[in-house]
Amino acid sequence: MHPNRALIGVPGGRADLATPALVLDLAVFGRNVATMAAATRASGLALRPHAKTHKCKAIAARQLAAGAIGLCVAKTGEAEALADTPGLRSLLVTSPVIGASALARLAGVAARVPELLVAVDSDAGARALSAAASAAGVRIGAVVDIDPGIHRTGVPGAEAAAALAKSVANLPGLWFAGLQCYAGHAQHIEDYAVRGEIAAMALADMATAAALLRADGLPPPLLTGGGTGTFAQEAGLGVLTELQAGSYIFMDVEYDAVALEAGGAGPFGAALFVDARVISANCADFVTVDAGYKAFATDGPKPKVAGGAPAGSEFAFMGDEHGAVFAALPLGALVRLQVPHCDPTVNLHDVIHVLDGDTLVDIWPVEGRGRSA
Amino acid sequence: MHPNRALIGVPGGRADLATPALVLDLAVFGRNVATMAAATRASGLALRPHAKTHKCKAIAARQLAAGAIGLCVAKTGEAEALADTPGLRSLLVTSPVIGASALARLAGVAARVPELLVAVDSDAGARALSAAASAAGVRIGAVVDIDPGIHRTGVPGAEAAAALAKSVANLPGLWFAGLQCYAGHAQHIEDYAVRGEIAAMALADMATAAALLRADGLPPPLLTGGGTGTFAQEAGLGVLTELQAGSYIFMDVEYDAVALEAGGAGPFGAALFVDARVISANCADFVTVDAGYKAFATDGPKPKVAGGAPAGSEFAFMGDEHGAVFAALPLGALVRLQVPHCDPTVNLHDVIHVLDGDTLVDIWPVEGRGRSA
Numbered sequence: 186m187h188p189n190r191a192l193i194g195v196p197g198g199r200a201d202l203a204t205p206a207l208v209l210d211l212a213v214f215g216r217n218v219a220t221m222a223a224a225t226r227a228s229g230l231a232l233r234p235h236a237k238t239h240k241c242k243a244i245a246a247r248q249l250a251a252g253a254i255g256l257c258v259a260k261t262g263e264a265e266a267l268a269d270t271p272g273l274r275s276l277l278v279t280s281p282v283i284g285a286s287a288l289a290r291l292a293g294v295a296a297r298v299p300e301l302l303v304a305v306d307s308d309a310g311a312r313a314l315s316a317a318a319s320a321a322g323v324r325i326g327a328v329v330d331i332d333p334g335i336h337r338t339g340v341p342g343a344e345a346a347a348a349l350a351k352s353v354a355n356l357p358g359l360w361f362a363g364l365q366c367y368a369g370h371a372q373h374i375e376d377y378a379v380r381g382e383i384a385a386m387a388l389a390d391m392a393t394a395a396a397l398l399r400a401d402g403l404p405p406p407l408l409t410g411g412g413t414g415t416f417a418q419e420a421g422l423g424v425l426t427e428l429q430a431g432s433y434i435f436m437d438v439e440y441d442a443v444a445l446e447a448g449g450a451g452p453f454g455a456a457l458f459v460d461a462r463v464i465s466a467n468c469a470d471f472v473t474v475d476a477g478y479k480a481f482a483t484d485g486p487k488p489k490v491a492g493g494a495p496a497g498s499e500f501a502f503m504g505d506e507h508g509a510v511f512a513a514l515p516l517g518a519l520v521r522l523q524v525p526h527c528d529p530t531v532n533l534h535d536v537i538h539v540l541d542g543d544t545l546v547d548i549w550p551v552e553g554r555g556r557s558a
Numbered sequence: 559m560h561p562n563r564a565l566i567g568v569p570g571g572r573a574d575l576a577t578p579a580l581v582l583d584l585a586v587f588g589r590n591v592a593t594m595a596a597a598t599r600a601s602g603l604a605l606r607p608h609a610k611t612h613k614c615k616a617i618a619a620r621q622l623a624a625g626a627i628g629l630c631v632a633k634t635g636e637a638e639a640l641a642d643t644p645g646l647r648s649l650l651v652t653s654p655v656i657g658a659s660a661l662a663r664l665a666g667v668a669a670r671v672p673e674l675l676v677a678v679d680s681d682a683g684a685r686a687l688s689a690a691a692s693a694a695g696v697r698i699g700a701v702v703d704i705d706p707g708i709h710r711t712g713v714p715g716a717e718a719a720a721a722l723a724k725s726v727a728n729l730p731g732l733w734f735a736g737l738q739c740y741a742g743h744a745q746h747i748e749d750y751a752v753r754g755e756i757a758a759m760a761l762a763d764m765a766t767a768a769a770l771l772r773a774d775g776l777p778p779p780l781l782t783g784g785g786t787g788t789f790a791q792e793a794g795l796g797v798l799t800e801l802q803a804g805s806y807i808f809m810d811v812e813y814d815a816v817a818l819e820a821g822g823a824g825p826f827g828a829a830l831f832v833d834a835r836v837i838s839a840n841c842a843d844f845v846t847v848d849a850g851y852k853a854f855a856t857d858g859p860k861p862k863v864a865g866g867a868p869a870g871s872e873f874a875f876m877g878d879e880h881g882a883v884f885a886a887l888p889l890g891a892l893v894r895l896q897v898p899h900c901d902p903t904v905n906l907h908d909v910i911h912v913l914d915g916d917t918l919v920d921i922w923p924v925e926g927r928g929r930s931a
Contacts, residue, residue, distance in 0.1 A: 188663060188931065201659050203634070203931040215569070237878065238612055259879045277560045280848070280879060283837045283890050286574050291559060306838055309889055338838040339877045369877060458653065464656045465679055465711040475653070475709055478902040479930045483874070484856040502857070504631045504742060505610065505901050506653060506930065516682055517656050527879050529851040533905070535928045555908045557578040557852045558561065
């Protein structure tokens with residue numbers, strides 16, 4: 186049993202948390218979920234949130250209950266972990282899956298969900314997916330991934346996309362489910378207008394590919410992509426039919442640094458933090474807390490002090506297990522730190538502590554944690 | 559069941575691993591364990607390896623079987639996870655533990671191991687530890703932590719250490735077990751001589767504190783500290799009675815960058831890697847593999863290509879789930895990547911795949927993974 190489970194429902198129980206603890210402000214999270222659901226509904230887009238952000242069935246179920254038409258995952262292991270989320274009708278694996286054992290596992294997931302969609306970006310990959318689906322007696326929707334200019338995955342350009350779409354449409358065990366283009370390189374561009382231009386450039390190939398396929402009698406059922414950093418702009422382009430945003434539920438220091446609406450901070454609030462505790466206080470300038478590289482992702486900005494210390498107090502990493510908070514605080518004090526980059530930070534933690542103010546109301550397992558394979 | 563478990567014992571089964579997979583070269587690992595055991599024995603030091611590196615009972619048991627006198631852990635959760643390691647007689651928690659619930663859990667660990675030692679660096683912390691031990695009816699050895707100059711944890715200087723030692727010796731439920739000083743800031747200094755000087759400066763306070771306490775009739779039973787980067791130098795100083803090194807079992811890109819012996823690379827070999835798979839190959843300059851920020855620590859250097867691609871091929875991160883390997887490789891090919899910083903990389907993975915050549919011989923759970931609280 187998790188050491189913090191005994192605190193559930195205890196008023197003010199947050200003070201006694203075993204730390205470091207990944208904590209969710211339930212009220213802010215709930216507003217973020219509702220806000221994105223309303224925004225996509227208003228713009229005529231379907232919402233298929235990316236679950237690589239949270240890897241958590243309790244969160245996925247809340248997104249689906251708020252109107253999401255399905256989920257995205259990045260990897261086979263995540264698909265396995267989240268396949269039985271209540272309310273899940275359609276699951277999209279957004280990266281190509283290669284390798285016989287992984288493909289056999291994907292076919293197993295296809296038998297557990299009403300609809301499984303998988304990104305493909307090569308003829309060889311599509312043929313292997315087809316073979317796995319056929320062998321298992323299932324049908325999988327192939328989504329042709331278009332390179333937005335990152336060169337990470339995807340076919341290069343509209344004509345290659347249309348050609349691969351026609352190819353998968355003829356493969357046994359597969360059906361052509363649509364096109365995907367995710368402008369990951371645009372999401373954190375600081376200038377709102379430039380960010381929109383980059384996203385639009387990426388989606389131009391998708392629009393052309395869709396037109397080619399419509400003209401050839403193979404209209405793409407889905408046009409999927411987009412992220413938290415570009416959703417407002419992409420909604421206005423009229424290309425996508427559904428949005429894959431993930432980080433909007435938590436927000437993080439990285440997304441807080443860019444304006445998500447023209448001239449404004451955007452409609453989402455910071456909901457995910459690590460509560461850490463002062464475990465050494467022998468220095469004049471700072472105290473040491475019990476959270477370091479094993480509690481926060483380190484690929485982006487630093488964690489940001491969000492409570493428990495004077496506003497503007499800085500955090501610095503002090504190795505694997507510890508951090509410094511530049512403030513005068515007593516031993517045992519709790520410091521709240523906004524997570525720097527949410528996806529890989531969640532991936533460090535087995536559970537999410539759900540807080541209503543200072544009361545722990547639930548502990549949600551992160552079922553997909555570490556399921557990168 | 560882990561998806562790779564079916565491959566155990568299959569000759570050449572590595573080719574079919576679900577990837578990314580954290581893999582251990584068993585032969586190199588075994589040599590590293592034996593080499594450090596022999597080196598510490600030859601220098602008259604006891605070896606108490608730091609298990610925060612591996613968090614794995616199977617590895618801890620092998621270190622103990624090779625002659626280690628006990629283990630270090632960094633956190634309460636690790637102590638709980640590793641307490642029943644076969645052969646474990648003495649367990650040292652190397653960071654101060656603060657907070658009533660964590661202290662109660664520590665007292666629970668004390669009832670499960672022959673000897674539990676815990677670092678303290680404040681009177682208030684020692685009194686809280688004493689209260690928890692007394693309440694549980696156990697005795698805990700308090701190890702006075704001395705600040706080596708990092709200001710992360712520890713009391714400042716020899717006199718403060720001696721004073722705290724005398725204080726803990728009189729507290730119910732505690733006994734004075736010794737002094738700790740870990741020169742973490744010296745470990746990765748490139749110049750061998752400078753590294754040795756920094757380590758020696760840090761240990762000077764410990765030597766003075768020990769002399770003060772001997773003169774006062776309270777000789778410290780243990781003088782514990784040291785790391786993989788400084789073990790050869792610290793062994794020659796005659797201060798420490800035991801060595802806490804951890805990373806020597808795996809080696810990583812970070813430790814490979816420094817010479818561990820005067821004029822030489824040192825006696826340890828790289829044993830820990832992530833095997834990743836090519837999942838997209840649509841570009842001329844590089845291929846995309848299925849390992850990114852969620853498979854490697856990002857606080858240090860980059861992962862290093864160690865097999866499956868031409869020597870010298872570079873790796874670059876491509877986000878949470880992917881990396882680029884600058885080589886021409888076919889879809890499905892395996893690339894072996896040496897881990898950049900071993901401790902926080904292991905902390906991302908639930909299991910370690912144990913390889914004898916290309917045959918998977920076992921899968922070891924990482925029981926302490928994520929147990930930072």
